[in-house]
Amino acid sequence: MKNTLMAWGATIALSLLSTSAVALDKITFATNWLAEAEHGGFYQAVADGTYAKYGLEVKIIPGGPQTNNRLLLASGKVDFYMGANMIQAFSAVEQNVPTLAVAAMFQKDPFVLMAHPDAGFDKLEDLPRATAFIGKDSLVSVFQWLKLAYGFREEKVKPYTFNPAPFIADKNSIQQGYVTAEPFEVERQGKFKPKLFLMADHGYDTYSTTIDVRRDMIEKNPDLVQRFIDASAIGWYNYIYGNNAAANDLIRKDNPDMRDDQIAFSIAKMKDYGIVDSGDSLTLGIGAMTDDRMKSFFDKMVSAGVVKASIDYRRAYDTRFVNKGVGLALRPKN
Numbered sequence: 001m002k003n004t005l006m007a008w009g010a011t012i013a014l015s016l017l018s019t020s021a022v023a024l025d026k027i028t029f030a031t032n033w034l035a036e037a038e039h040g041g042f043y044q045a046v047a048d049g050t051y052a053k054y055g056l057e058v059k060i061i062p063g064g065p066q067t068n069n070r071l072l073l074a075s076g077k078v079d080f081y082m083g084a085n086m087i088q089a090f091s092a093v094e095q096n097v098p099t100l101a102v103a104a105m106f107q108k109d110p111f112v113l114m115a116h117p118d119a120g121f122d123k124l125e126d127l128p129r130a131t132a133f134i135g136k137d138s139l140v141s142v143f144q145w146l147k148l149a150y151g152f153r154e155e156k157v158k159p160y161t162f163n164p165a166p167f168i169a170d171k172n173s174i175q176q177g178y179v180t181a182e183p184f185e186v187e188r189q190g191k192f193k194p195k196l197f198l199m200a201d202h203g204y205d206t207y208s209t210t211i212d213v214r215r216d217m218i219e220k221n222p223d224l225v226q227r228f229i230d231a232s233a234i235g236w237y238n239y240i241y242g243n244n245a246a247a248n249d250l251i252r253k254d255n256p257d258m259r260d261d262q263i264a265f266s267i268a269k270m271k272d273y274g275i276v277d278s279g280d281s282l283t284l285g286i287g288a289m290t291d292d293r294m295k296s297f298f299d300k301m302v303s304a305g306v307v308k309a310s311i312d313y314r315r316a317y318d319t320r321f322v323n324k325g326v327g328l329a330l331r332p333k334n
Contacts, residue, residue: 025057027057101317114194135176
């Protein structure tokens with residue numbers, strides 16, 4: 001009788017596990033670049049089972065130089081997309097693309113300007129006199145704001161081709177980058193630590209690494225959207241503050257060229273500069289977005305001529321899924 005009961009119990013347990021596995025909602029999440037530490041929280045939620053705990057089976061689809069994963073979201077071929085900043089969301093409204101941002105995993109955009117440490121570039125106001133290596137996307141966005149706010153000039157710009165060599169060779173130049181990426185290569189190749197000027201700390205207050213979704217997903221399945229955002233926030237807490245080894249293994253699997261020292265550098269910079277967890281997220285939780293911050297950035301982009309004043313910027317985002325303090329207890333107390 002005892003053996004029969006044990007067998008019956010095992011059958012029930014296996015049945016429950018099977019049912020649980022079948023019940024997971026399968027979703028696809030597309031990023032905007034090759035797998036890297038800057039995507040770590042999402043990989044963490046896959047690796048440590050957080051998504052599964054929220055009833056989700058998430059497939060991460062990395063982006064890259066030859067892909068347009070944002071288009072996959074708009075066309076309904078993926079469920080969620082990792083947006084770069086709010087300019088993309090404003091553009092979606094202007095172009096009547098049915099997507100919007102529903103969470104911001106980065107409270108600060110990681111865009112930096114780098115300068116040589118001994119060239120007299122001690123403050124941001126010193127940088128306009130330098131030759132500036134700027135990429136074409138940045139030239140029509142953040143650089144337009146820099147012109148207005150700090151007097152930068154386009155005649156000083158040279159194309160940035162994702163090669164730090166010209167900057168390293170020219171002591172009187174500056175170069176754009178992400179605080180989590182380009183400074184690492186400059187240190188490795190140039191054998192010096194560049195001075196870093198994080199634009200987020202100088203007024204460029206866009207959110208970054210947003211979770212974007214189609215409007216019909218919000219209308220038809222808001223619970224799915226909520227679960228993905230909550231689980232992603234917890235994933236980011238665990239990645240930044242916990243054991244992230246398994247997530248980094250997944251990152252390297254998707255991007256074999258990613259180096260261990262690059263990952264470590266990126267995580268350290270995200271912590272040092274409060275890229276993920278600072279400002280509003282300290283009380284509202286990772287992923288936080290506020291109306292005041294959105295209006296501030298929109299107004300700056302209008303003044304800089306980056307976006308049109310006629311855009312209804314409030315249609316570019318939805319705060320109903322964030323600001324609930326999800327995961328706050330996971331932040332270390334000291």
